[in-house]
Amino acid sequence: MRATRSFVVGFILGVGLVAVGSAGAYHTRFVADNCNSAPPTPTSFITREGSATVALRARFEGYQWAGGCWNDNDRDDSPNDPHEDAATGGEGGDCSGFTFKVWRESLTTSDASFRQWGMLRYVHGPYTAASFKAGTGAPNVTVAKASLIKMDALASYGHIGLIYATNPDGTDRIIEAKGEDYGTDIWTRAYRGNPSYSGVRRTGWSS
Amino acid sequence: MSQRESLHRPPSIGRRRLSPVLAGLVAGCVLASLAAVIGATAVAQRSPAGARAIFDATHLPPLLRLQGEPVRLTYDVHCALEGVDDPEQSCDVSGTIHLRSGRHDTFRAIPLEPASTADRRELTVTVPANVASSREGFEYYAELREVGGAGPILVPGGGADAPHRSLPLPDPTEVDLGVHTFGSTARGMRVVSAPWGDGVSNVGLEPGRALPAIGASAFDVDDDGSVLLLDEAHGRVLRWGPTGTGPSSVQLSIDRRLADMALDDDGSIYVLESVAAQERTPLVRHFDALGRALRSVETAEPGPSQLRRGPRGPVVLQQPSHQWMPVAETGTPTAAPDQARRAQVGRPLRTGGEVVVLRRADEILVALVSNGRVRESWRVTSETALAEVQLAEPLGRRLVLVFRTYTDATGEFVVLALDRRGVATQFSTPTDEWAEAAPLGRFRISGRHLYRLGSDGSGAFVERYDMGAPS
């Protein structure tokens, strides 16, 4: 009887140890369990409409620093990612990775042609928000903020968001991967008039 | 058992006691590990890889216009089929506008036509001249459909109950600002300041890897001149008395992310959060003056942008409809469907009537409206680019209009006090937005003062400008 009780105590302890140890591990398994390294599909043209679709499919899919893959189930499958760990492997892109995929860019910075990346392809791209702000790379060019339209971007040294619509009061609805506590969604922002932000446009839109 | 025997009890008896525990520990670890792996695999397999359907639309309503201007209504429609990964393959869409002159006629249906724009999918219609020329303006809403898909979406969401309204300005006062001269800004009196940090008198920055810094995202001013600063990073409000004493701290149970805030007449506090729970819309939370949670209500639409005191309670400017909706009246929350049904295009004023604002290109149209008619209006034009309108609110017989003007290198807020003749008072303020705040929460009017929320590398502050005695 005593032995049985001891066994049960040990068993409960063992289960508890594994539970505590694996609770964090589960949140970091999205990339490992779902994402791939499939090559992109070259495409001969992209439209702002199509890019808006790419962006809307990333909406609600979370945020991951250095990240770049997501499914399209309208939920963050790795919520509450720890802030401190750059390699948590959670769902979603960060702001620049999200922009890279929406703008369907190449990993080669001298190449301005179009690449259709799968949602579950884990790719961030070579550009940071600061890179986009400077118009670095063949696909990216700085433009006057007053001329920005849908699917153009506003970029600071630390953040980038894409214009989804403009409101009657002069604010913009921005679709952006905002941060670990915010995820990827559409918010009203006043980035356009903020001197920290520059206007950036992807080259080559079909029109 | 003799004492000697008890002293010399073989150690194997101790080991015999430990063995079941160890065996149980190992068994528990193995079983739990197996369960974790199987569970994680199962959950991972639940994540679908397929693309879901998308159907969304954006529309910039011509809330105000000049008399005689032709009106074209355009809807940017996003439609993608379920399971189709190629984003350039979109679905067929159609739509109908329901339109009426004034506010009481019967709606008539006019089909929307696709616009010939290769880059964007648009549905559009030109408003018939006899409707556009109505002195009472016209009201409308759109029904947009995916051919062969699910039910239509209404824009705005309230449909016939709360349509968009476009009003002509019969004789707006013209204000031409010309080219803005940057660098001559006015500093108000600093009535409140709080350094960044985690102490009792500090205001916090939100944690996380996201840049830029976010903190002190909103404020409001009580009728006695007390200033309340939303320290959302610490889940509290900091309060300074009318003479600047303080701050005292009021803890609030909020989600500690960027939010807007408004006080009610009884000193209670409303907080409009900006991030919603999964498949929900953001919350408006209500607290008493001591921070005790009273009630909360979800906004009707997913993109609320601004919270203000209304005539009978707080009102929220909601997107995508871009309409003001009451979220509570005399402390009782207004359910989401009722919010949408009672939406209106102008911000309802505590003094009665509403104020309607439209920024288009480099001009701002603003009108004071009551009973559906324009009482006073202004057309402000600028040769320097205009960004958002931060505030449009009567102060006595004047209208205080605050908006941002910018170039690619700089930006300032412009403050105008307008009357029937034009500009009675004009000055500029710096933008002071080192930390991100609620996009339209930077200014408040209380009494005869204009208050401005700013931040720099050392902290957040509120400055006050005397707008003169209301005439």
Add this chain to the structure above:
Amino acid sequence: MPEAREAAVATVMALGLLAGAAGCSQDGGGAPTHLLDGSPAAPPPVVLDAPMPQIGTKADAVATSRVAKGSLAARCVASAPADTSHGPAVERIGATGVSVTFRTASALLGCDGDTDPGVGDSRWCGRALGRLEHGRLRDPRLDAAGCATPAGDTVAFAWFEPGPDTSYVAVGQPGYVEVYPVVAGLPVRISTTSKIDLQESRVRFDVSEHDAHGVLLGSSTLDARVAG
């Protein structure tokens, strides 16, 4: 005479091979002979417990208010967001990269360059902003997009935070070690043209830290990803 001819041919071949080997060692990863500003690449002032050859980079701390007007450093400092700079700007010149790093109230700002900073129209090819929390960087802010050698190879930059006793940071490069002195207590902006994974937008820096006498304090791999 045939023996003399054979000897001459052998000498010429040997000389040719030597010259080829010297050329290969320059092009295929040997120690560079000059830094980006044209100054000769020289060993660091202290020989480190690290592989040879070792090339010392230049580092100079200048008050942000006193950077030479019109200089490349001045153009970097002028780009700071609204809040004022704190403390000095550290200018660095290496074999493949130049940089300026300075602090603001809560962030570290940097500019990365791939050309001689003394040339009149030279520009920064990259910029970085790193948020500081409790004085520490949250991320090395890898920049691997805009900078390249004259041959077109990517030059990647990242910040490395040295330990409190570190006086020199050494970065393994193809065929040599590049030595960065720690200056003004700021994170060290290091650069490389090797171990750059463009597919994953990721760079691995092999780093060792040394005290003022060159003694090895520790080695690590900075695995930096493009982010933010």
